[in-house]
Each structure stands twice: as C-alpha cells, then as structure tokens.
Amino acid sequence: MYPGTPSSYPPPPPSPTPTPPSPSPPPAAPALAIGHYYKTCYKAEQIVRDSVRKAVYANRGIGAGLIRLFFHDCFVRGCDASVLLDPTPANAQPEKLGIPNFPSLRGFEVIDAAKAALEEACPGVVSCADIVAFAGRDATFFLSNGRAYFDMPAGRYDGNVSLASETLPNLPPPFATLQTLKDMFASKGLTADEMVTLSGAHSVGVSHCSSFSDRLPPNPSDPSAMDATLAASVQVKCNRTGDPVVVQDFRTPGDLDNQYYKNVLDKKVLFKSDAALRSSETGAQVLLNAWIPGQWEQKFKAAMVRMGSIEVKTRA
Numbered sequence: 468m469y470p471g472t473p474s475s476y477p478p479p480p481p482s483p484t485p486t487p488p489s490p491s492p493p494p495a496a497p498a499l500a501i502g503h504y505y506k507t508c509y510k511a512e513q514i515v516r517d518s519v520r521k522a523v524y525a526n527r528g529i530g531a532g533l534i535r536l537f538f539h540d541c542f543v544r545g546c547d548a549s550v551l552l553d554p555t556p557a558n559a560q561p562e563k564l565g566i567p568n569f570p571s572l573r574g575f576e577v578i579d580a581a582k583a584a585l586e587e588a589c590p591g592v593v594s595c596a597d598i599v600a601f602a603g604r605d606a607t608f609f610l611s612n613g614r615a616y617f618d619m620p621a622g623r624y625d626g627n628v629s630l631a632s633e634t635l636p637n638l639p640p641p642f643a644t645l646q647t648l649k650d651m652f653a654s655k656g657l658t659a660d661e662m663v664t665l666s667g668a669h670s671v672g673v674s675h676c677s678s679f680s681d682r683l684p685p686n687p688s689d690p691s692a693m694d695a696t697l698a699a700s701v702q703v704k705c706n707r708t709g710d711p712v713v714v715q716d717f718r719t720p721g722d723l724d725n726q727y728y729k730n731v732l733d734k735k736v737l738f739k740s741d742a743a744l745r746s747s748e749t750g751a752q753v754l755l756n757a758w759i760p761g762q763w764e765q766k767f768k769a770a771m772v773r774m775g776s777i778e779v780k781t782r783a
Contacts, residue, residue, distance in 0.1 A: 498781035503597070503621035508589030512601055512619075518581035519605040522574075527721040530606035531672030532573025534723075537603030538665070538774065539568060540596070542655060543637045545778025547626030548595035551578060558629065565634025571675065578602060596623035600775045607771060610671055610723035614761075617768035624780040641678045641738040645746045655777050657770075663744055663752045664770045667763055669736070670719065670727035673712040676705035679737040691742040694734040701737070713737070725764070728757035 504511035523530040540550040543562055550568065552561045562568060563575075578598055585593045604619040639651050652662040683702050685692035692698075701713050714720040715737060716727060730736050731744050731753050744753050756763040 499620035499622045499776060499779060501618045501620050504589075504593060508585065508592045510588060511585060511593050511597075514584045514588060515581045515598055515601040516605045518577055518584060519602050520609060522577040522580075523606060523609040527610060527671070528673065529574055529577060530610045530723075531668070533577060533602045533606040534610075534668050535672065536572060536574045536578070537599055537771075538668070539572060539634075539638060540599050541774050541777045542651075543633050544626055544628065545780065546596055546600060546623055546775055547778075547780050548599050548623075549626040549629040551575065551595055551599070552627075552629040560631035561629035562631055562634055563629075565631035565638075567634050567638040567640070568631075574602070574606075594623050594625050596625050596779070597621040603775075604771065607723060607767070610721070611764065612722060615723065615764045615768055617772065619772065619775060622779075622781055624782060626780060639740060641674075641740055642681065643740040643743070645743040645748060648740060648743065655774075657773060657777075659749065660752055660766075661770045661773060663749050663756070664763065664766045665774065666741065666744060667725065667727045667756065667767055668723065669738075669741060670716045670725070670730075671721065671723050672715050674715055674737050675710045675712050676701070677710050679739075680705065682737070682739065691739070691745065692734065693737070693742070697735045725756055725762075728753045728763065732757055 519530070519533065522533075536550065537546075539562075540546055540548060543549065543565075550562045550572070552558075552563065554561055554564065563572060578595065581598050581602065582593075582595060585598070600619050600621065600623065604617060608616045637651070639648055643651070648662050648666075649659050652659070652665075657665075679693075679701075682693050683698055683705065685695055685698045697717065700717070704711050704713050716722075716730060717735065718730065719726045727736070727741075731741055734742065734745075736742055744750070756766070
C-alpha cells in the first residue's frame with residue numbers, strides 16, 4: 468500500500484520492545500448501506516465505474532494507484548476523502564503532501580473525472596468519500612480481470628480536516644516489522660489476517676528504488692533477505708540516475724492476484740514489510756493464500772469492505 472515512497476522517507480527507528488496494542492473495536496458503520504444512492508442517484512456507481520474503466524484500460528498502473536488511494540484515505544482520519552484536499556492558505560500541508568503520499572500517490576484525476584460526471588448527473592448528492600471507495604472497489608474488479616467483484620456499502624460524509632503530519636504515524640512504512648504492521652492495523656480495528664490479506668494489493672503497482680534500497684545488495688546471512696536473482700535484476704534498474712521505479716510483482720505485474728504470496732514465499736518481494744509475512748505467525752496464511760485457488764480473492768473482497776468502514780463519518 469505504500470509503493471513509490473520518496474527518498475525523503477525517514478529511516479526506520481530503533482526497534483523498541485513490542486507493546487501489545489490496546490484492543491480496538493472492529494470498524495462499525497451501521498449507517499452505511501449497499502445501494503445507498505439507488506433512490507437519489509441510481510447511476511452513481513455506474514458513473515464511477517465508467518471513469519475507472521477508462522483510466523485502467525489506458526494505464527493499469529492507475530488502478531493500483533486507486534486501491535492505494537483508498538487505503539491511504541481510510542488509514543488517516545477514516546474513509547472521509549481528506550486525502551483529496553488541496554493546500555490552502557489556512558492549511559499549506561494537507562494529507563496529500565505527507566511523505567508517504569507525495570509525490571507517489573496516484574489516481575486523483577480519476578476521482579476528479581468521476582466527481583465531475585456525478586455533479587452533472589446528480590448535483591450535490593454523492594460524497595467524495597464514497598467515490599474513493601467505489602473507485603477502489605472498481606479498480607480491484609478490473610485489475611483482477613473480473614475475479615474480485617463485490618458490493619461496497621456507501622453513505623460516507625466527507626471530512627474537512629487534512630493534515631500531512633498525520634500520515635507518517637498512521638501509514639505503514641516499507642520497512643515495517645511484523646509487529647508494527649499488526650499494531651497499526653489493530654489500531655484501525657483490523658485483524659492480522661486482514662493485514663496479510665490487504666498486503667496482497669502489492670501484486671500490482673510500482674515502487675521507487677529508495678523504498679527498498681536498504682535491501683540491496685541482499686545480506687546472505689539474513690533469512691529475510693531478497694532473492695539474489697531478483698536483487699541483481701532490480702539493482703541494474705536502480706543504478707540509473709534519479710529514483711527509478713520498478714514493478715512490485717515481476718511475474719504478473721499488471722494483475723491483482725495471489726502471485727504476491729508466492730513471491731513472499733520465494734523471497735521475491737521488495738519491501739521488508741512484505742518479507743516479514745514469512746514469519747511463523749503469518750506464514751500459514753501466506754501459504755494458503757498462495758495455493759488455494761480463489762481463497763485470497765474472497766478474503767480480499769471482505770477486507771476491502773471492512774477497511775471501507777474505518778472511522779467513517781455518517782453525518783455532516
């Protein structure tokens with residue numbers, strides 16, 4: 468969910484003694500409903516889907532960006548579209564300019580296109596927060612080649628507070644340990660299994676080399692080190708000038724599928740946070756997602772809906 472992190476990302480802090488997070492209630496949003504706009508704007512979801520379809524067919528990477536946009540919106544102040552807000556004289560540093568988001572977060576133009584079409588069809592009806600959620604759902608459908616379709620409940624209100632300073636504490640970095648990942652997802656009411664499931668979105672998209680440069684070259688004595696063949700391949704690309712990008716999944720780079728979990732097992736993943744899933748705590752889930760046909764897609768659909776319920780605003 469955090470590919471493309473710029474080189475200004477702070478280095479990982481020293482590892483403190485893990486402290487179990489306080490139990491968090493699961494995300495609950497009783498006011499959200501499937502078909503929320505049926506009576507007020509019955510073509511709302513179709514309009515968003517059409518905008519996403521055009522964008523993904525032109526560039527599948529935008530689909531990966533839309534899934535990531537949904538994740539980054541929900542993990543900071545809940546699913547309220549605060550990630551879309553631009554700088555203003557009163558707030559020069561909104562979320563979209565936070566280190567995990569700028570300049571790598573993509574898909575804003577697709578949300579803008581969908582919003583413009585919706586305003587023409589149903590002025591003032593559909594919230595931006597719901598557009599982001601629908602777009603994440605539709606990108607999932609198209610990138611999975613139709614294998615992962617699901618209904619996304621709606622009824623979210625938009626937020627008006629957006630702070631870049633809140634991005635780093637809430638969005639998992641590419642160097643996150645397993646305990647850090649579990650803690651950060653638990654703080655949003657999501658389980659370790661849902662964390663492993665949502666990590667499968669790393670089967671699409673790209674990453675800036677600066678996000679995993681600390682893993683090159685691989686350390687032979689490190690059991691979590693990157694596969695040497697993959698490391699040699701990406702090292703060539705990363706030796707170019709600037710901060711090049713490489714695909715997250717070298718086997719099926721444009722498809723949202725369970726290949727990610729096979730890559731984790733084979734040590735063919737870029738981030739430390741991906742390699743951490745080979746741990747004894749989560750390795751069994753990785754193995755099942757890798758080899759049981761259709762299991763990961765079913766779990767991913769449910770996890771996306773759960774994520775879409777994080778701290779939603781259901782009234783203005």
